[in-house]
Amino acid sequence: MKHKNKLIILIGIFFILFNSSCKKTEETAPVIETGTVTDNDGNTYRTVKIGNQWWMAEDLRTTKYRDSSFISLVPAPPADTTWKHYTTGAFCNNTDAGGHIIGRFYNYYTIVDSRGIAPAGWHIPSDAEWKTLEEHLGMSANDADNTGWRGTHEGEKLKVVKGTVNGWSDYGNVWTTNESGFSALAGGCRMFNGSWGTPGQYSTGFWWTISTNGSNAWYRYLDYKNANVFRYYGLKTYGFGVRCVKD
DSSP: OHHHHHHHHHHHHHHHHHHHHHHHHHHHSOOOOEEEEEOTTSOEEEEEEETTEEEESSOOOOOBOTTSOBOEEOOOTTSOOOGGGOOSOEEEEEEOTTSOEEEEEEOHHHHTOTTOOSOTTEEOOOHHHHHHHHHHTTOOHHHHHSOEEESSSHHHHHBOOTTSTTOOOSOSSOOOOOTTSOOBOOOBOBOTTSSBOSSOTTTEEEEEEEEEETTEEEEEEEETTOSSEEEEEEOTTOBBBOOOEEO
């Protein structure tokens, strides 16, 4: 009887500890704050708070500046060969296999136009603001200042999970967690000469910063086979995606 009572007591203690552990995990789980913002073109975007910053959780899709004037639409390759000659604002549509627009690529001249393309109360992020995001996700300050592939798993935390529509390729062995809620899609890019970047959709994603390095501009790049974040600078005639951050 004594042994039976001891067993019952031990089971009871285990049950209490197990429940306490589960409650503690639930109580300490991070809560992602979200919201929405609408641009001058009428597009509404999901937003997410990451650290002390509010970011758009979708790529910008506007076709207009804040004063309602239109940004120049340059047809997608191979129909167009003029993209590389633009030194004023220009964009092109990024479509999936079914012809549906999944995003828009802008040259650098678009994002620095004085008419503005970010929704009111928002702006194009600087290189430093991207570093703030990366450091909040775990990248060291030293790594953040480097060029090329930096950090460890920060890229995984930015990307939508595999299997998401227009998400990341299932090839390779890099996980995508979207722990941050940033929800980066693999849209590819348009090259400085106007051609599509390769391997393109489902494999890569590129985003402008507003910061310059001489005659070039800083950008960020995510890849389906890398868990970290690439930082470098490129010609202003590239066509990259744009995320906005709250003022």
